[in-house]
Amino acid sequence: MQGCFFRALPRRFGACANKALKTDHARLFHTTPVRLAQVAKLRSELEKRIAAIPIERFRNFCIVAHVDHGKSTLSDRLLELTGVIEKGGNAQILDKLDVERERGITVKAQTCTMLYNHKGLDYMLHLVDTPGHVDFRAEVSRSYASCGGALLVVDASQGVQAQTVANFYLAFSQGLTLVPVINKIDLPTADAPRALEQIKDTFELDPNKAVLVSAKSGINVEALLPSVVENIPAPVGDETKPLRLLLVDSWYDNYKGVILLVRIFQGQVKPGDHVTSFATGIKYHVGEVGIMYPLQTPMTVLRAGQVGYIYFNPGMKRSQDAKVGDTYTTVGSEKLVEMLPGFEEPKPMVFVAAFPVDQSNYEHLEDSINQIVLNDRSVYVQKESSEALGAGWRLGFLGTLHCSVFEDRLRQEHGASIIITPPSVPFKIIDPKGKEIIVSNPNDFPETDALHHKVQELQEPYVLATITMPEEYLGKVIELCEGNRGVQTELTFFTSIQVILKYELPLAQLVDDFFGKLKGLTKGYASLDYEDAGWRKANIIKLQLHVNKIPVDAVARVCHHSQAERIGKQWVTKFKEHVDRQMFEIVIQAIAGRRIVARETIKPFRKDVLAKLHAADTSRRRKLLERQKEGRKKLRAVGNVVIDQKAFQGFLAK
Numbered sequence: 048m049q050g051c052f053f054r055a056l057p058r059r060f061g062a063c064a065n066k067a068l069k070t071d072h073a074r075l076f077h078t079t080p081v082r083l084a085q086v087a088k089l090r091s092e093l094e095k096r097i098a099a100i101p102i103e104r105f106r107n108f109c110i111v112a113h114v115d116h117g118k119s120t121l122s123d124r125l126l127e128l129t130g131v132i133e134k135g136g137n138a139q140i141l142d143k144l145d146v147e148r149e150r151g152i153t154v155k156a157q158t159c160t161m162l163y164n165h166k167g168l169d170y171m172l173h174l175v176d177t178p179g180h181v182d183f184r185a186e187v188s189r190s191y192a193s194c195g196g197a198l199l200v201v202d203a204s205q206g207v208q209a210q211t212v213a214n215f216y217l218a219f220s221q222g223l224t225l226v227p228v229i230n231k232i233d234l235p236t237a238d239a240p241r242a243l244e245q246i247k248d249t250f251e252l253d254p255n256k257a258v259l260v261s262a263k264s265g266i267n268v269e270a271l272l273p274s275v276v277e278n279i280p281a282p283v284g285d286e287t288k289p290l291r292l293l294l295v296d297s298w299y300d301n302y303k304g305v306i307l308l309v310r311i312f313q314g315q316v317k318p319g320d321h322v323t324s325f326a327t328g329i330k331y332h333v334g335e336v337g338i339m340y341p342l343q344t345p346m347t348v349l350r351a352g353q354v355g356y357i358y359f360n361p362g363m364k365r366s367q368d369a370k371v372g373d374t375y376t377t378v379g380s381e382k383l384v385e386m387l388p389g390f391e392e393p394k395p396m397v398f399v400a401a402f403p404v405d406q407s408n409y410e411h412l413e414d415s416i417n418q419i420v421l422n423d424r425s426v427y428v429q430k431e432s433s434e435a436l437g438a439g440w441r442l443g444f445l446g447t448l449h450c451s452v453f454e455d456r457l458r459q460e461h462g463a464s465i466i467i468t469p470p471s472v473p474f475k476i477i478d479p480k481g482k483e484i485i486v487s488n489p490n491d492f493p494e495t496d497a498l499h500h501k502v503q504e505l506q507e508p509y510v511l512a513t514i515t516m517p518e519e520y521l522g523k524v525i526e527l528c529e530g531n532r533g534v535q536t537e538l539t540f541f542t543s544i545q546v547i548l549k550y551e552l553p554l555a556q557l558v559d560d561f562f563g564k565l566k567g568l569t570k571g572y573a574s575l576d577y578e579d580a581g582w583r584k585a586n587i588i589k590l591q592l593h594v595n596k597i598p599v600d601a602v603a604r605v606c607h608h609s610q611a612e613r614i615g616k617q618w619v620t621k622f623k624e625h626v627d628r629q630m631f632e633i634v635i636q637a638i639a640g641r642r643i644v645a646r647e648t649i650k651p652f653r654k655d656v657l658a659k660l661h662a663a664d665t666s667r668r669r670k671l672l673e674r675q676k677e678g679r680k681k682l683r684a685v686g687n688v689v690i691d692q693k694a695f696q697g698f699l700a701k
């Protein structure tokens with residue numbers, strides 16, 4: 048992670064962009080008054096070099112791997128090799144989202160163009176560094192659409208892991224050429240022959256084509272680019288035909304509006320062109336086109352086969368108008384150009400309710416949420432209000448990591464103080480007429496009395512989980528999967544001691560810290576990946592927390608019948624820990640449907656402390672009343688029970 052420049056590119060994150068200009072490279076390529084002439088000269092030389100490269104010498108490729116196998120470190124080395132960034136200069140210019148740095152994960156795919164001279168000829172390489180974590184798989188899948196091949200990186204000490212398998216099949220299904228790369232060969236625990244055997248056994252990839260490197264120390268990295276040039280096919284596309292471009296990604300810039308990352312399939316695009324979107328029908332005048340080198344570097348034209356950015360003049364204001372997967376063409380060519388197949392929008396599958404700790408911060412928090420959502424449109428936001436916690440939002444995410452990254456960004460970048468409920472998954476109601484309704488808010492679950500005439504069937508989402516692990520943990524992992532309502536679909540030994548296990552699991556079980564339990568059971572040796580497996584009939588029920596017979600709406604959740612008692616017991620025990628004793632008895636109940644599945648009681652105070660106050664002691668009485676008034680501000684009422692906000696925070700904390 049340290050010194051990773053490429054991942055640090057803050058192109059989507061306007062606030063950070065200026066910091067990136069501290070790099071020598073960025074100074075050269077971005078205007079400061081002193082260097083203006085020099086910048087113009089360098090850009091024009093770069094442009095001339097690019098103009099002389101025919102499409103047959105373009106190579107668009109991405110780097111895919113399991114989490115932490117070294118994608119970003121390798122990207123840095125390739126950028127250094129091609130002179131895009133300076134050698135060893137990365138440490139000073141380290142700059143990226145706080146959350147990415149702290150967690151050591153890539154959240155957004157980043158792209159960069161490189162020029163590489165191979166056997167006396169210039170090649171234009173376009174590289175995409177993709178996130179490894181399963182929650183951000185849509186980023187990887189979209190990146191593939193602009194690429195002809197991929198470097199499949201495998202850590203020599205860990206070998207093939209779950210996300211290596213998932214990335215391989217995704218790339219394979221999209222017809223990409225794969226170049227295997229065995230990384231971290233410098234580690235004492237590296238076992239390159241085993242990793243080579245695994246890629247041969249599991250993916251039928253030729254081990255002789257694999258390149259063995261150490262991205263960290265740079266060993267043999269120079270052998271990679273010749274392999275890219277020789278093995279990855281050039282894109283095809285006629286630059287003389289009408290424009291046909293695919294919108295791969297977008298981000299928001301406060302000054303320029305929405306900036307689009309595009310792959311040109313046919314024709315060319317220049318500033319001043321009048322273009323139109325197939326999805327929205329909106330027409331725009333192109334303001335600027337350019338390449339990521341590694342920051343936005345304007346060019347006079349982008350042509351077939353290239354990946355670059357464009358923005359409009361006047362700028363695109365609404366980020367919803369930039370539909371990832373959309374096709375654009377020149378106005379007047381609409382009938383001559385076929386729309387590209389596009390992408391399926393990723394659907395949020397994990398939902399939480401979020402509330403400001405202090406209701407007076409509601410508007411500030413709403414602004415912060417909207418700002419993050421501008422650059423992350425996979426987040427679903429809907430207003431919600433709770434009797435206990437006030438006004439807030441229901442937020443939907445691609446997975447639990449996506450959710451906690453969002454939460455961290457709210458806290459770190461916007462200083463938000465927020466209460467977030469544990470993640471839950473949506474459920475589907477099929478009504479008696481066969482109409483399907485997907486519901487993400489447990490409070491919309493039909494009342495028990497209405498269930499039989501409002502619902503024909505209830506369904507919950509399932510995933511197909513791929514788990515890899517050393518054979519010695521197989522028994523324990525099978526037990527864990529079965530205990531989480533899993534159904535085994537495959538068990539394969541891919542070396543004499545490594546196993547790939549596939550299970551269909553309810554997503555609700557997976558978000559309930561399944562990965563944490565798996566890691567614990569296997570001492571961290573197991574890896575997990577999953578993909579959507581559709582909806583299955585489910586025996587689910589609404590579980591509610593009642594305090595003195597009044598439901599605490601923010602806490603309600605929908606769960607499987609078999610889990611209701613366990614969760615209910617956890618709830619009442621935890622809630623009791625966080626609620627202060629009061630003047631009367633408090634009864635806390637967990638109720639599933641009509642059944643009370645757990646109960647705790649908080650006994651009242653024995654003495655009335657106010658009784659001791661002397662009637663004439665007015666100043667003390669006033670002091671007490673003021674203190675009480677102050678305290679009340681922090682309190683929320685649930686029926687007749689007044690509960691401190693901190694109790695909710697404590698109760699809802701993981």
Ligand SMILES: Nc1nc2c(ncn2[C@@H]2O[C@H](COP(=O)(O)OP(=O)(O)OP(=O)(O)O)[C@@H](O)[C@H]2O)c(=O)[nH]1
Pocket residue numbers: 048049051112113114115116117118119120121151152153177178179180230231232233234260261262263264
């Ligand atoms: N010893 C050694 N460590 C390496 C090598 N390549 C990467 N690392 C280390 O492995 C860790 C993960 O590297 P990254 O480049 O962040 O991995 P990544 O695949 O981009 O991670 P994600 O994007 O989060 O999936 C970092 O601590 C790197 O310094 C290598 O060749 N040798």
